Structures are given as structure tokens and as C-alpha cells.
Amino acid sequence: MSNKLKDILDKKGPIKNIGVVGMGYVGIPAAMLFANSPAFDHVYGFQRNSKSSGYKIDMLNRGESPLKGEEPGLEDLIKKVVQANKFKCISDFSKISELDAVTLSIQTPFKNPKDLIPDFSALTEGITLVGKYIKEGSLVVLESTITPGTTNSMARQILEKESGMKAGVDFALAHAPERVMVSRLLKNIQEHDRVIGGIDDISTKRAIELYSPVLTKGKVIPMTATAAEVTKTAENTFRDLQIAAANELALYCEAMGINFYEVRAGIDSLKGEGITRAILWPGAGVGGHCLTKDTYHLERGVKTNGGKLDYLQEEESLFVLARHINDFMPKHMFNLTIAALERVGETPKDANIAMLGWAFLKNSDDARNTPSEYYRDLMLSVGAKVKVHDPYVREYPGVDISHDLNEVISGSDAIAIFTGHDVYMDMVRTANNIKRLMGKYNPIIIDGRNIVNPDEYIEAGFIYKGIGRGDKNSHSIVNL
Missing domain, CATH: 3.40.50.720 (NAD(P)-binding Rossmann-like Domain)
Incomplete structure (x- = not known):
């Protein structure tokens, strides 16, 4: 001092x-x-x-x-x-x-x-x-x-x-x-x-x-500068870990043919002294400037501050693994899309994909490290044609962002929902109207944010796929 x-x-x-x-x-x-x-x-x-x-x-x-x-x-x-x-x-x-x-x-x-x-x-x-x-x-x-x-x-x-x-x-x-x-x-x-x-x-x-x-x-919480740096990187790392746990459980539920959201409600119902539950929600991916990088700042801090880490030999960091799980979710959305196209005898080549949401967070224009970009790149790599809608993102390098929702949906073979914007919450309640816009006998909807009512869309003839919806992802196709 x-x-x-x-x-x-x-x-x-x-x-x-x-x-x-x-x-x-x-x-x-x-x-x-x-x-x-x-x-x-x-x-x-x-x-x-x-x-x-x-x-x-x-x-x-x-x-x-x-x-x-x-x-x-x-x-x-x-x-x-x-x-x-x-x-x-x-x-x-x-x-x-x-x-x-x-x-x-x-x-x-x-x-x-x-x-x-x-x-x-x-x-x-x-x-x-x-x-x-x-x-x-x-x-x-x-x-x-x-x-x-x-x-x-x-x-x-x-x-x-x-x-x-x-x-x-x-x-x-x-x-x-x-x-x-x-x-x-x-x-x-x-x-x-x-x-x-x-x-x-x-x-x-x-x-x-x-x-x-x-x-x-x-209130103010005083500490040393390094402790403050660790606090920030660690709190974001823990949130990323919690999201990854929900995402992995959602993938498990899909594989076992059950509904993640029922399981989540059951887990969350256990209350009482000494019981802590912090189960978050799965989704199409984690974006933004913070969670996508702060795990790596924390990992780097361990390596650059001179201390010896006593940890499981040859095992990957739990936090880095969580980061990889969350990075995988747009690829899972891609896999769900390919599987849905196969159900109607189609391939991704020349398929028209309507992406709803470019910002990583609902009702925001923040598109930093958006998971939507990885999905779009994957679809383009297999020959699909992709249109993107977002009501808040005005522009993005190398990507045309439309603000006309009907124009993006019209004529599409599949809709992929990446962001839970309120405008999509309203739109997805009208399955028959969306089907008419798409103009397909069995159109596809891939729900990455648990927005739509699966039964309504399935009954309207849609091929439905949703993250964590193992109970619905293999539904019978309704031919109207």
C-alpha cells in the first residue's frame, strides 16, 4: 500500500x-x-x-x-x-x-x-x-x-x-x-x-x-484483482457448464425416446433444505461474447499463473468438455434437419431452408458468435439454399438478413428455429397458415428453442424434430 x-x-x-x-x-x-x-x-x-x-x-x-x-x-x-x-x-x-x-x-x-x-x-x-x-x-x-x-x-x-x-x-x-x-x-x-x-x-x-x-x-463485493478476474470467468464457465448439462440430458432423452421437459419438471420439483437444483434449458447452441470464450480465459489463467494443477491425468477439463457440448448443438440441429428430410425422401441438396433467428438471444440484435452461423455453413456445405430472418439484426458480414418473415418462410422445405424472439412465439401458433406459406405436403420444422406445440404441427402434416423431444421426433407422418 x-x-x-x-x-x-x-x-x-x-x-x-x-x-x-x-x-x-x-x-x-x-x-x-x-x-x-x-x-x-x-x-x-x-x-x-x-x-x-x-x-x-x-x-x-x-x-x-x-x-x-x-x-x-x-x-x-x-x-x-x-x-x-x-x-x-x-x-x-x-x-x-x-x-x-x-x-x-x-x-x-x-x-x-x-x-x-x-x-x-x-x-x-x-x-x-x-x-x-x-x-x-x-x-x-x-x-x-x-x-x-x-x-x-x-x-x-x-x-x-x-x-x-x-x-x-x-x-x-x-x-x-x-x-x-x-x-x-x-x-x-x-x-x-x-x-x-x-x-x-x-x-x-x-x-x-x-x-x-x-x-x-x-452491493459491492471487494477482493483482489486476480480473484475478481477468476470470479467473472468462473461464473460464466459455470453457466456454460449448466447449459451443457441440460443439452447433454436433452440428447439422452432424444436417444431414449422421452420428453426432456417432463424430466426437467420432475428434477425441478424436488425442494427442501439442503437441496439445490439449477437445471437450465437445452437449445440450438450458445452464442454471445462471454460464455463462448470465458472458459478458455479461466483455463489459460491456470496455465499462466505459475501454479501446479493437481487433476485427473490425461482427462479433458470438465469445463472445456462442456464448451464442446454447447458448440455441438448447431451440428445437432443440422443432423435433425437431415433426418427430417430423409423422412420425406429428400436430400439436403437444393433444399430450401428458412432459418428463424440470427441473434443468439431472444429480442436482441446481438449476433456475436451466433450458433446460427455454424448451422448455416453446414447446410450450405451440403448444397442447401438458406434464407435467414431476424427482426433485430440489421446486417451481418457475408449474410443476407431478411426482415420479411413471410418471404423467408414462403416456399421453404424446412424451418429451423434458432432464436426465441417473441415474433416467432406468435408465428408458430398457427401451423396451418405456416404450411400454406411453405406450400409443401409434408413441410419440416426443426425447433431449437421449444417454441412450437409438436402435436399441432404433426397433426397439420409437418415432420417435426425438436431438441429434447424424444417422445415426438419419430412420430407417425400424417398425410392429409
């Missing part, structure tokens, strides 16, 4: 002006909540003025949200803080020199999960820019999910090199991982407990000062 840093912060006074680097699903809502707090005077959102994302600057400064999924309260909050002159989005990073605290919310994907080498290029660029402009007494907080040990090693080294100062002596440094889910961003930031880990006690206390004003129900 440095008395010098404490003296600097005491002289500097409370945090008033904040910068948020990275205007995405994490940075935008965080910046708006900081700006809306009476504890702070002004917030700057820092966004590179690039071809791919520079448009966000003007949108935010007009009080508009670049996020096009359903985010309750976000658009109104953006308008409010912009009109109150408490928020501005800029690309001039030199403004950081005038701020008391800077947070970084930048993606940290993996180039290749097999070699456990993350792509920290965007994060290191952001840290470098911050390091160039921070002043004595600044607080720097990494919100990005990172390999355990990164804050106190790579991030610290870059900041010290660029600033010419020492972390924990001249400026404060901490990790406070985001814990949000798309479609409930504001709610999550305010109501979830906030894990805050500084490189020392003074840094932790300064970061607590930053985040406490935006918490409503959530």
Missing part, C-alpha cells in the same frame, strides 16, 4: 468526471448510468471513429441508441443525459487527461481456443491510449473479461510504460467485471452485486467510490 497514492487521492477529492472506453453492450449502459448519477459531473464515451463503429458517435450524441434489440429504459436514459449535457461521445482520447476515472469495456475474444491465445489487440490498444493520457491520481478500471492475472501484469505494465508512472503509487488500478446480459443491461448493472478488485486496498476503495452511486439493489 502506498501512502503517496492515498495522499494524492485525498488532495484530488471525489470522482467527478469519468471516461468510458468502448461504446458497446457494456460501455453504453454503464456510461449512461454514471451520467445519470448526481454524484458525477460529466461522462465521456470514447469510441474510435472507424468505418465499422464510428456511426455510434453521432447516434449517441443525438440521444439515440446504437443497440437495436429491446433494452428497457436505455433509449430514454440516453436522451435524458445527452439533453442534460452530462454525456458526450468523442473519439479524442486526449480528453482522458482531464478525467478522474476511466473504465475500459473492450472485447477479448480468442484467435483459436485450442492454443489458449486470446486476441487482446483491441484491449491493449485501448489500455495504451489510456496510459498515454492519464494523470497523477487517475483511476483505471478494466471491465472487460480477461485471463486471471492480466490486470496486475499486462495491463499494469502497459499503463506504467505509457504514463511513466507507477500503479498503486501514482495512479489506482482495478478490475470490476461487467455482469450483464443483453436485453436487461441497465437492470443488471444496478441490481447485480458488483465484484471489485484493486491491485491494492487504495485502488479497491477508489473503484468502490466509482461504482457505488449506480447500484440500487446490488
Whole structure:
């Protein structure tokens, strides 16, 4: 602990002006909540003025949200803080020199999960820019999910090199991982407990000062920076594991000809003292920026922090195996589609496939690492023709996204449901109307999100296949 840093912060006074680097699903809502707090005077959102994302600057400064999924309260909050002159989005990073605290919310994907080498290029660029402009007494907080040990090693080294100062002596440094889910961003930031880990006690206390004003129900959980990094990677790894357990059980139920959802209800019914059940739902795959990579950050942390792991010899990590199971689910959707086509004597070559949903999460426009892409690639590889519909995703590199649901369904041989958007919940209740649009005697529907009523579709003449529906996947074909 440095008395010098404490003296600097005491002289500097409370945090008033904040910068948020990275205007995405994490940075935008965080910046708006900081700006809306009476504890702070002004917030700057820092966004590179690039071809791919520079448009966000003007949108935010007009009080508009670049996020096009359903985010309750976000658009109104953006308008409010912009009109109150408490928020501005800029690309001039030199403004950081005038701020008391800077947070970084930048993606940290993996180039290749097999070699456990993350792509920290965007994060290191952001840290470098911050390091160039921070002043004595600044607080720097990494919100990005990172390999355990990164804050106190790579991030610290870059900041010290660029600033010419020492972390924990001249400026404060901490990790406070985001814990949000798309479609409930504001709610999550305010109501979830906030894990805050500084490189020392003074840094932790300064970061607590930053985040406490935006918490409503959530409380602060202080710890070391590395413990905070492990907490974030582990909580996402555990959720991925829980989903994988549901997915594998669903595959078992299919193989045994029973209904996963009946089994799940039975498991979930056991209540009582000392009994914990956390069985989640199976589905067409896991997407997004977090769950698809955080297992690998956790695995890498074990390998890069110098400790010796006492574990089963020559056995794969349970967490990595879970990741592989979830990665397999789009392939399972492909296998179900091929099996359904075979039931009506068809091959995938030249089959017309209507994919419903490109975003990985319902009522969201977030298509990062979407499982839909793997399925589409598989169908195209066997000669199928694929059309994609999503009401929220406006565009995606190399993929035409239609917003006309009827046009995508019309003339298709098979429908594959990948996302549980509300618009699909309404659509799938009308089997006969969908059959007329498809124009097939025995059209196919592959339900990856347990949306449709199998009996209704089977009775209408459909070939039905659903994840976890072993009781229905081999049904008799109804010829009307």
C-alpha cells in the first residue's frame, strides 16, 4: 500500500468526471448510468471513429441508441443525459487527461481456443491510449473479461510504460467485471452485486467510490484483482457448464425416446433444505461474447499463473468438455434437419431452408458468435439454399438478413428455429397458415428453442424434430 497514492487521492477529492472506453453492450449502459448519477459531473464515451463503429458517435450524441434489440429504459436514459449535457461521445482520447476515472469495456475474444491465445489487440490498444493520457491520481478500471492475472501484469505494465508512472503509487488500478446480459443491461448493472478488485486496498476503495452511486439493489463485493478476474470467468464457465448439462440430458432423452421437459419438471420439483437444483434449458447452441470464450480465459489463467494443477491425468477439463457440448448443438440441429428430410425422401441438396433467428438471444440484435452461423455453413456445405430472418439484426458480414418473415418462410422445405424472439412465439401458433406459406405436403420444422406445440404441427402434416423431444421426433407422418 502506498501512502503517496492515498495522499494524492485525498488532495484530488471525489470522482467527478469519468471516461468510458468502448461504446458497446457494456460501455453504453454503464456510461449512461454514471451520467445519470448526481454524484458525477460529466461522462465521456470514447469510441474510435472507424468505418465499422464510428456511426455510434453521432447516434449517441443525438440521444439515440446504437443497440437495436429491446433494452428497457436505455433509449430514454440516453436522451435524458445527452439533453442534460452530462454525456458526450468523442473519439479524442486526449480528453482522458482531464478525467478522474476511466473504465475500459473492450472485447477479448480468442484467435483459436485450442492454443489458449486470446486476441487482446483491441484491449491493449485501448489500455495504451489510456496510459498515454492519464494523470497523477487517475483511476483505471478494466471491465472487460480477461485471463486471471492480466490486470496486475499486462495491463499494469502497459499503463506504467505509457504514463511513466507507477500503479498503486501514482495512479489506482482495478478490475470490476461487467455482469450483464443483453436485453436487461441497465437492470443488471444496478441490481447485480458488483465484484471489485484493486491491485491494492487504495485502488479497491477508489473503484468502490466509482461504482457505488449506480447500484440500487446490488452491493459491492471487494477482493483482489486476480480473484475478481477468476470470479467473472468462473461464473460464466459455470453457466456454460449448466447449459451443457441440460443439452447433454436433452440428447439422452432424444436417444431414449422421452420428453426432456417432463424430466426437467420432475428434477425441478424436488425442494427442501439442503437441496439445490439449477437445471437450465437445452437449445440450438450458445452464442454471445462471454460464455463462448470465458472458459478458455479461466483455463489459460491456470496455465499462466505459475501454479501446479493437481487433476485427473490425461482427462479433458470438465469445463472445456462442456464448451464442446454447447458448440455441438448447431451440428445437432443440422443432423435433425437431415433426418427430417430423409423422412420425406429428400436430400439436403437444393433444399430450401428458412432459418428463424440470427441473434443468439431472444429480442436482441446481438449476433456475436451466433450458433446460427455454424448451422448455416453446414447446410450450405451440403448444397442447401438458406434464407435467414431476424427482426433485430440489421446486417451481418457475408449474410443476407431478411426482415420479411413471410418471404423467408414462403416456399421453404424446412424451418429451423434458432432464436426465441417473441415474433416467432406468435408465428408458430398457427401451423396451418405456416404450411400454406411453405406450400409443401409434408413441410419440416426443426425447433431449437421449444417454441412450437409438436402435436399441432404433426397433426397439420409437418415432420417435426425438436431438441429434447424424444417422445415426438419419430412420430407417425400424417398425410392429409
